[in-house]
Amino acid sequence: MHELHATLLALLFAAGKPLTLEDFAKLGHPEDTLLRSLESLAAKLSSGDTGVSLEYVARGWRLVVHPRHLAAVEQVLRPTPPKLSKAALEVLAIVAYHQPLTRAEIEALRGKSAEGVLDGLVERELVRVVGEKDAVGKPKLYGTTERFLITFGLQSLDDLPAMEEGPTLLLRS
Template sequence: MEEKVAIIEALIFASEAPLTVERVAEILPDTEKKGIVSLLEGLTREYEERGGGICLREVAGGFQFRTRTDLAPWLRKLKAGRPAMLSPAAMETLAMVAYRQPLVKSEIDRIRGVDASGALKGLLEKKLVRIVGRKDVPGKPIIYGTTRKFLEVFNLKDLSELPTLRELRDLQGQQE
């Protein structure tokens, strides 16, 4: 294995958050970003071909080692406690924030026909949603958006990787 690949592998292993190409470039200044990207791609393939329990995934703008999806039943046993699942109300609210961000609470209330305060508070606590700012209209309502943690938890490279929904696109088209 090329020394640089070994270094990158070690960096990803030791990094708590998904490791970005930029960060690697800071650590390996003599390597071009392009080169780093192709090394990362090679490493990803290597893990894939090996067919082991770990794979290298690009999430939240960086690279992270993750367990293979089909091994989940065993890992859940290891983790004992039930995973913190989101309620349907929280999922609906999160979906609205993700697809319509930046948006204000009244918009969520309107779409769901229910007050979203509780769901939003839970999402803020879980750090899946964050406050982006305040809208410049009377009352200065808070504007919400999703966090990097949202991308990490939902296994997304970036927001553009959100599954496109025909229904949502149709609605968008009507609004414009």
Template structure:
């Protein structure tokens, strides 16, 4: 492994979060085209699992993950806990994800019940955030999903959400 790839690997290892090509270029004082080339090269180097890690594109950037070959072993040692979300929290999160930006009253109209506590819990967990105010009387807050949401659900962007099929009326757009 050459010095540039080792440097890039060290940055990914230390970051603990996805890093965009722009962040990497700025921090490593290299051009974005060179960063794209290095990330591709590092990804190819890691893809066979010989280093135990792989690169994953998620949330508009790249991060190190455990190589799929070793996930079972790592889980046996670390026993990670998946984030536990109640059915109500998953319902509200899905509504926000597919209809963002959206106000609390709009969420409640879709659900047919209050969403105050559920929405507060999603805000506290960093899965949803207030992104502005709707320009109507009362100026209700608009909510959208966060980068953390993309990371936890392994999505590169909202475009990676599965398409809505006919089913629960609460998720169908007007």
């Protein structure tokens, strides 16, 4: 089990993105063995003694800075969160809570044009075309991406705050 922990840790470090159980399955170990090992590794890292912890996000696992060491990392590296305008956050929240929907539907909910903003979100890979609406002209349907989940630290869309709390809570991440 110790060797498997080391291998999983090396993969997580090298990947720089969440790895799914399917990714780890390429190692040839049974799924239950991999899950037990990931849980055990997460428990070992939870103390913060290594400076990192294991986080489950976007249907995968990734290494993150342990909360105990965030201040030091911020002091030295000064990481900057992705800068999104108020308009981009509005459109992103509309898409996240109402997907899939067309540009016209986004604009109707927002009350103003979303063309440039939506294009920017697609370019940043936070939103993508997920299909076409069965209507005249076959307008594109938009939805959020895995990068959206990763950026905002969500395991799935089910982790979004309830609507009555307001979509602006996406700013908390």
